[in-house]
Amino acid sequence: MAFENLADRLQETFKKIRGKGKVSEADVKQMTREVRLALLEADVNFKVVKDFINRIKERAVGQEVLKSLTPGQQVIKVVQEELTTLMGGEQSKLHMSNKPPTVVMLVGLQGAGKTTTTGKLANYIRKQQNKKPLLAACDIYRPAAIKQLQTLGSQLDMPVFAMGDKESPVEIAKQAVAKAKEDHNDIVFIDTAGRLHVDDALMEELENIKEATQPDEIILVVDAMTGQDAVNVAESFNERLGLTGVVMTKLDGDTRGGAALSVKAVTGTPIKFVGMGEKLDALEPFHPERMASRILGMGDVLTLIEKAQATVDEEKAKEMEKKMRTMSFTFDDFLEQLSQVRNMGPLDEILGMMPGANKIKGMKNLKIDDKQIGHIEAIIRSMTPAEKTDPDIINASRKKRIANGSGTSIQEVNRLLKQFKDMKKMMKQMMGMTKGKKKKNPFNLPFM
Structure with missing residues (x-):
């Protein structure tokens, strides 16, 4: 489960102060020390941890806590609120254009799960908003990338626009948007090429696709398992492209989850979706307040209800x-x-x-x-x-x-x-x- 180790550590820390009738500054100091260690072990960015702890200290020794009837619970409430703010505060939804088609460009390094995420995201939008998506195969470099997207399109019963691997990705992207207009598709998902690392040639190609298609969303797909590297990748892509959102894959397999806690604070870019498994419906919208509740052992009833519905x-x-x-x-x-x-x-x-x-x-x-x-x-x-x-x-x-x-x-x-x-x-x-x-x-x- 995502954040498993962090959740265990924090819940253990809060047990000590939950029922206290009075919380002293020494209690807060001890608690924040343990929280700091737990966050660093979860691979949260060092500067992010420092700012987070300072905000908690400031609020936890303030009047709202020390004079409240249940100071122990009040401290936990402060941590929950700050954790929610750290991850973006509120859910960030996919922006839909008033003049269809909405263009969504997916970018990222090789191996992050970009092509699969393209299919998952299209599937989610079709189900939730009753949209008619078109998938565009613009990765002409990775062997079988086009075929992979076509297979996903076939499984999901969705059209895939491809022009083989001889045309330039910029031209394919332009033609895909034109095709979407012609066929009255509401939304185009552009699956771009990844590299093993961030390089100028990759960025230049992505900048040219951005200029040619004027996307409404530029979504970075990152692998949560790569920890702080995921945050560094997000910073690099954001500087060159101006990201509008992040999809974090493999969050179900990362027991630390530090990247999810750092990415918004470091880049200013919100996490919009998280991948929670291999299946094509294993993609969830990211709700910072619900994730904070899960980390602190308070459950997540709203997501449970949505899954049931x-x-x-x-x-x-x-x-x-x-x-x-x-x-x-x-x-x-x-x-x-x-x-x-x-x-x-x-x-x-x-x-x-x-x-x-x-x-x-x-x-x-x-x-x-x-x-x-x-x-x-x-x-x-x-x-x-x-x-x-x-x-x-x-x-x-x-x-x-x-x-x-x-x-x-x-x-x-x-x-x-x-x-x-x-x-x-x-x-x-x-x-x-x-x-x-x-x-x-x-x-x-x-x-x-």
Whole structure:
């Protein structure tokens, strides 16, 4: 998970002051020392860390904190606000031109994931804003770059404009914009050539494409795994091209995340999107305030809701709620739910967005094995329709048959049956259907 090490360090630091009735300057000094170390270890730019710590010190020893009723919590609020400001303050959206087509030029070094990001970004804009994109293949140097973009276009059912590798990238870009006007495409994504490092020839070509197409957005694609190098690359591109935004790829694989915390402060260029996986829909708009909440262990409910809205069928959800209320929830329904939740992304990432998840014992080291979920699905699919509807009829011989049919053990079948039973009990509590008993806290879940 992105920022994992930094999140652990900061959350550990804030535990010490969270419940304090009084926070002294010595407490603030100790806390900021630990925060400074945590940020430097996360590969955040040294100057950025220095300015950030100074702002926190200034606010944390001020009247708003020392005279508040809960000074410990107030200090954490100050850190959250400053962390949000550091990453850009608020979400920076893609600028759409009033006179279509909007031209988006993607730039970056080789290996940052620029061509794949071109496809992901076009896919996102089409889904979210109902636009009609055109992809332009202007990388004539890297072997198979044009073919890669055409393959992505085919997978996404999107047109790709290409003129082979003999025409100049500037001419291809100009013709692509003309083609978009002719075919009434709302937006053109220009996939430009990368290099192994920043050089004058590359920059000159990009400047010529910029002059020829007058792009509305110049987006730099950088690899979060390269740490401070990503920030240095952003500075170089920004000086020559005047970037309007950054897409940070592989943020799901970088446990430090320092580049994401430094890039806005160093270049003034906001992060607009982050790549969170290999799939073509694994691109998320970057929300600084939500990322700050995630880093400080406060969860990210809004992103969780958006993911659910994008993947969960509303009619099916209503039907499922009705079944839960009437306690007619079956293993078939459970399979359906499992499938919809998996579509939202990796389950450990989803759980990490829940507020307070970091405080649940064992949650920090929780790694949800996809293979294990596959076992659950195989067990359910090996049941007869009658067994799925009424698991109470599953006796010893049926368990043996289900285990053999799913390639699992009787112990695994028993475990799933018990978990399903516990889950139904929990639903009963949450729906307020426990009669004649004091209603239990719905969050005393059996598996927590």
